[in-house]
Amino acid sequence: MTSNAAVPFWRAAGMTYITYSNICANLVRNCLKEPYKTEALSREKVHFSISKWTDGTPEKPTIRSDSPEE
Amino acid sequence: MLRRALGLLPRPIAAARARSFSTDLPAAHTADATFMEAWNKVMPNMDPPKTPLSFMHPRPPTPSSIPPKLTVNFVLPYASELSTKEVDMVIVPATTGQMGVLPGHVATIAELKPGVLSVHEGSETTKYFVSSGFVFIHANSFADIIAVEAVPLDQIDANLVQKGLADFTQKLSSATTELEKAEAQIGIDVHSALNSALTG
Numbered sequence: 001m002t003s004n005a006a007v008p009f010w011r012a013a014g015m016t017y018i019t020y021s022n023i024c025a026n027l028v029r030n031c032l033k034e035p036y037k038t039e040a041l042s043r044e045k046v047h048f049s050i051s052k053w054t055d056g057t058p059e060k061p062t063i064r065s066d067s068p069e070e
Numbered sequence: 071m072l073r074r075a076l077g078l079l080p081r082p083i084a085a086a087r088a089r090s091f092s093t094d095l096p097a098a099h100t101a102d103a104t105f106m107e108a109w110n111k112v113m114p115n116m117d118p119p120k121t122p123l124s125f126m127h128p129r130p131p132t133p134s135s136i137p138p139k140l141t142v143n144f145v146l147p148y149a150s151e152l153s154t155k156e157v158d159m160v161i162v163p164a165t166t167g168q169m170g171v172l173p174g175h176v177a178t179i180a181e182l183k184p185g186v187l188s189v190h191e192g193s194e195t196t197k198y199f200v201s202s203g204f205v206f207i208h209a210n211s212f213a214d215i216i217a218v219e220a221v222p223l224d225q226i227d228a229n230l231v232q233k234g235l236a237d238f239t240q241k242l243s244s245a246t247t248e249l250e251k252a253e254a255q256i257g258i259d260v261h262s263a264l265n266s267a268l269t270g
Contacts, residue, residue, distance in 0.1 A: 009252055009255055010252045010255075010256060012248075012252075013248040013249050013251065013252035014248065014249060014252075015249065015252055015253075020202070020256060021201070021202045021203070021218050022218070023253065023256050023257075024184050024201040024202045024218070024219075024256060024260050025201040025202070025218040025219035027201070027234065027256070027257060027260045027261070028184070028199065028201040028219050028221065028260065028264070029219060030230065030234070031226055031227055031230040031231050031234060031261070031264055032221060032225050032226060032227060032230075033224075033225055033226065033227045034227075036221065036225045037227075040219075043148060
């Protein structure tokens with residue numbers, strides 16, 4: 001169809017839209033005033049528990065709570 | 071997920087969509103007759119499954135004259151900020167510049183850049199800073215604004231904005247890879263937008 005002229009700078013650098021959008025959102029959240037900032041950051045926290053499987057049985061799960069980075 | 075549902079039930083969805091463009095049809099019971107028969111043979115005592123389309127209200131048809139108000143749906147991933155609110159105008163920060171949307175605006179899809187969204191209703195204006203997102207303006211004067219993060223302007227801390235702007239300007243000059251430069255540039259864009267939102 002149309003040629004891929006004038007891609008945005010972040011796509012030219014290899015970043016996808018969703019990565020760009022999440023970076024923007026994180027930057028905005030980090031610039032909030034105090035009670036709103038902790039609410040926003042705690043709302044976006046991600047916790048997950050991972051267990052590796054070896055020989056068909058699960059090992060003990062580990063819990064990771066990362067705050068989301070891009 | 072929707073694609074699998076579409077594979078299983080091709081005709082009800084197509085039939086429902088075709089019928090939903092006519093006026094006055096309720097959204098709830100547009101089920102395909104063949105599917106219903108087959109379902110009732112197998113499971114006579116259970117209600118048939120509802121398709122996603124049956125939960126959605128069909129979009130109101132485009133009126134022949136321009137409606138007096140714009141209906142806005144402004145949603146965030148974690149909350150629905152405005153839901154079918156009737157307003158006079160919204161100004162959205164599109165990548166092509168501040169776009170004013172009035173009732174009767176041509177159907178448009180616009181990507182948003184970090185900036186201020188203002189909702190004008192009567193004599194009052196509500197402003198939000200939007201981090202990024204999209205706005206879908208439909209021909210029937212409905213506007214769907216989708217943002218990842220949107221905050222009222224008074225929740226923004228000016229000192230953090232200045233500090234962030236200084237940090238990222240410094241990162242841009244010391245960046246080596248394309249990706250680092252892009253991230254620093256994004257930081258500068260967002261913080262300058264925040265700055266002009268606070269001062270402008």
